[in-house]
Amino acid sequence: MSTFAAVVLFLGVVAYAVLGGADYGAGFWDLTAGGARRGRDPRHLIDTTLAPVWEANHVWLIFCLVMLWTGFPGAFAAITTTLYLPLGLAALGVVVRGSGFAFRKVVEHTEQQRVTGAAFATSSVITPFFLGTVAGGIASGRVPARGHGDPITSWVNPTSLLGGLLAVLVCAFVAAVFLTAEARRRPVPAAELERRKIADLGRWFGRRAQLSALVTGLVALAGILVLRADAPRLFDGLLSRGLPLVVLSGACGLGALLLLGRAAPRLLQGLAVTAAGMIVAGWGVAQYPYVLGTHLSIGEAAAPPATLWALTIVAAIALAIVVPALGLLFVLQQRGRLESH
Numbered sequence: 540m541s542t543f544a545a546v547v548l549f550l551g552v553v554a555y556a557v558l559g560g561a562d563y564g565a566g567f568w569d570l571t572a573g574g575a576r577r578g579r580d581p582r583h584l585i586d587t588t589l590a591p592v593w594e595a596n597h598v599w600l601i602f603c604l605v606m607l608w609t610g611f612p613g614a615f616a617a618i619t620t621t622l623y624l625p626l627g628l629a630a631l632g633v634v635v636r637g638s639g640f641a642f643r644k645v646v647e648h649t650e651q652q653r654v655t656g657a658a659f660a661t662s663s664v665i666t667p668f669f670l671g672t673v674a675g676g677i678a679s680g681r682v683p684a685r686g687h688g689d690p691i692t693s694w695v696n697p698t699s700l701l702g703g704l705l706a707v708l709v710c711a712f713v714a715a716v717f718l719t720a721e722a723r724r725r726p727v728p729a730a731e732l733e734r735r736k737i738a739d740l741g742r743w744f745g746r747r748a749q750l751s752a753l754v755t756g757l758v759a760l761a762g763i764l765v766l767r768a769d770a771p772r773l774f775d776g777l778l779s780r781g782l783p784l785v786v787l788s789g790a791c792g793l794g795a796l797l798l799l800g801r802a803a804p805r806l807l808q809g810l811a812v813t814a815a816g817m818i819v820a821g822w823g824v825a826q827y828p829y830v831l832g833t834h835l836s837i838g839e840a841a842a843p844p845a846t847l848w849a850l851t852i853v854a855a856i857a858l859a860i861v862v863p864a865l866g867l868l869f870v871l872q873q874r875g876r877l878e879s880h
Contacts, residue, residue, distance in 0.1 A: 540841070540844055540847040540848065540851070541610075541837050541838050541840075541841035541847060542828075542837055542838075543847075543851065544606065544610040544611075544841065544847050544850060544851065545610075545611075545830070545837045545841075547606060547851075547854055548603060548606040548607060548610065548611075549820075549823045551599050551602045551603040551606060552599075552603055552819060552823070553816050553819045553820055553823075554599040555596065555599035555600050555602075555603060556706075556815060556816065556819045557713065557812050557815050557816045557819075558596040558599065559596040559597065559599060559600065560667065560706070560709060560710040560713055560714075560815060561710070561713045561714050561717050561811075561812075562589060562592075562593045562596055562663075562714075563663045563664075563666060563667045563707075563710040563714070564663075564709075564710035564711045564712070564713050564714025564715065564717075565585045565588065565589055565663070565714040565717075565718065566585075566636065566659055566660050566662070566663020566664065567660070567663055567664050567707065567710060567711045567714065568581060568585065568711065568714060568715065568718065568744070568747060569581075569582055569585050569656070569659065569660040569663065570657075570660035570661060570663065570664060575649075575653075580739070580740055580743075581718075581740065581743060581744070582656075584718060584721065584722060584740055584744075585718065586644075588717070588718060588721050588872075589640070590877075591868065591871070591872045591877035592868060592869065592872050593640065594637065595865060595868055597633070598861055598865070600633075602854075602857070602861075606850070606854065609842065609846065609850050610841060610842055610846070610847060610850050611830055611837075611840040611841055611842065612842055613684070613835070613839075613840050614830045614831055614835060614840040616686050617682050617683060617684060617685065617686035617688075617831060617835070618673070618677065618682055618686075618831075619686075620686035620687045620688075621676070621681075621682045621683065621686055621687060621688035621689070621690065621693050622672075622673050622676050622677075622682065622688075622690075622693055622694055623690065624690055624691075624694065625669040625670075625672045625673050625676075625694045626669070626673060628665065628669045629665075629666050629669040629670050629673070631662075632662040632663075632665045632666030632669065633662075633666055635658050635659075635662040636658070636659055636662035636663055636666060638655075638658065639655045639656065639657070639658030639659030639660075639662065640655075640659040642655040643655035643656045643659060664707055667703075667706040667707050667710050668703040668704070668706060668707050669694075669703065670703075670706060671699075671702040671703035671704070671705060671706030671707070672694040672695075672699040672700065672702055672703040673694065673699075673702075674699075674702045674706070674822070675694070675696070675698040675699030675700070675701060675702030675703065676693045676694045676696070676698075676699045677830075677831060677832070678698060678702070678770060678773050678822060678826055678832070679696065679698040679699065679769060679770040679773065679832065680770070680772070680831065680832020680833055680834060681693040681694075681696065681699075681832070682831050682832065683831075683834075684831060684834050684835040684839075696769065697765045697768070697769040698765065698766060698769045698770045698773070701758075701762045701765050701766070704758060705755065705758060705759065705762065705818075708751060708754055708755040708758060709755060709815050709818065710815075711747075711751040711755075712748060712751040712752050712755055712792070712811070712814075712815075713811045713812070713814075713815045715744050715745075715747045715748035715751055716748045716795050716799070716807055716808065716810075716811035717808055717811060718740075718744040719741055719744040719745045719748055719799060719807065720804035720805070720807040720808050721804070722740040722741040722744060723741050723804050724804040724873070741800075745799050745800065748795070748796065748799060749796060749799070752792055752793075752795075752796050755792075756789075756792075772832075772833050773822075773825055773826065775825075776824070776825025776826060776827075777821055777822075777825045779825075780824050780825060780827070781820075781821035781822070781824040781825035782821075784817045784818075784820050784821035784824060785817070785818070785821045787813070787817045788813070788814045788815075788816075788817035788818045788821065789814075791810045791811075791813040791814040791817065792810070792811070792814035794810050795807055795810035795811050795814060798810070805873075
């Protein structure tokens with residue numbers, strides 16, 4: 540039961556990393572789109588693509604928190620009493636990001652639009668970075684089993700900083716591929732000028748997908764040396780049990796790049812999702828059977844069996860409600876049925 544609960548929890552982590560990551564990555568490209576005139580068209584595509592779905596993806600973050608504190612209360616206490624600084628900064632980023640995205644659609648003055656837009660875009664980079672440092676702190680064993688670890692070195696260390704940087708880069712890559720596919724998916728307008736705009740947007744995001752993939756690959760290769768020196772058990776796990784998932788991630792990322800201008804939009808999106816999801820899954824497989832580093836196993840951290848049974852039943856009911864609803868939401872969004880006018 541404890542292993543089953545851990546697998547369900549980690550599936551929620553993968554879902555949030557992929558779906559929420561695409562949203563955060565879109566904010567990264569919003570931040571780097573340039574001035575008001577040059578960045579107007581990319582930001583408009585980001586707005587229309589994100590608007591129907593961006594808030595819904597936080598359901599996976601809530602799901603993970605509930606699964607962790609109910610199914611593994613000792614680990615939850617250890618993580619929150621040690622990594623409260625990056626967790627608090629990530630939570631602040633979630634709030635600021637949502638406020639900025641919502642308010643920039645209704646404010647009327649240009650100065651206010653710039654402030655709210657900057658809040659949305661900046662927090663879209665800050666939030667995944669701090670969440671990545673939390674993952675690095677857990678994976679490198681810097682969270683004591685009893686909690687109350689060092690509040691600074693637990694997340695300001697080579698593995699955590701690598702995790703934060705990779706989180707931002709992977710989010711940027713997934714979002715760039717999604718937005719390239721989204722630009723290609725849109726109906727071709729009759730006007731010549733509008734057709735050129737859509738084609739230019741596809742090329743604009745396509746170039747950024749290629750750039751982000753190159754940078755992510757270089758950072759990941761350099762990260763091998765970082766993990767070997769700073770987190771040897773994680774390094775060994777990634778190159779043994781987790782190696783097939785890491786290779787699959789790289790192959791899907793490369794496939795998305797090679798097919799960027801030719802494949803169907805949904806195939807491109809599927810390849811990008813698989814590339815990001817397999818990286819996170821590789822971390823989980825490499826860390827198994829431990830929840831925290833190498834000193835707190837899944838069985839040791841788990842709640843009593845009665846609690847795990849109740850949690851499993853509630854989680855099954857929740858997923859039976861949430862997954863079809865989210866699936867319908869994404870289908871309607873892909874068909875352009877939820878666009879604002």
